[in-house]
Amino acid sequence: MNPIPQPLNTLTNMMTGDQWPQLLDLKQADDMAELVLQIPADLHWLKGHFPSQPVLAGVVQTDWACRIALCLFNLEREPKRIDNLKFQDVIIPPQTVKLELLHATASQSIHFRYRNPELPEHTFSEGKLVF
Secondary structure: OOOOOHHHHHHHHHOOOOOOOEEEEEEEEOOEEEEEEEEOOOOHHHOOOOOOOOOOOHHHHHHHHHHHHHHHOOOOOOOOEEEEEEEOOOOOOOEEEEEEEEEEOOOOEEEEEEEEOOEEEEEEEEEEEEO
């Protein structure tokens, strides 16, 4: 039996409890990663946002992308700023999303994008974390 790679082990240990989506799949190669996440209807961050129709707040999406990138790419510090942040569509749970992360080592940045895995051209949100 092969041991679980350290970044994946750390990631699965971090993504527990009602504040995180369920990790369904992870593909990582060099400076890119793709995660398939299931956003549950009982997620902590949905309480009160909004009572009649819960949506996943943009700040939560950005925080998840940052924390996951820090873990997967062994980055040593928090980002200095966020550039090109765009929210094109709401994520309404329960929803499966694909989080794409691209690590640009030259510019010390992570580009993130949340997409619908069934409609790859459909983007929920995206941005760039600059370290």
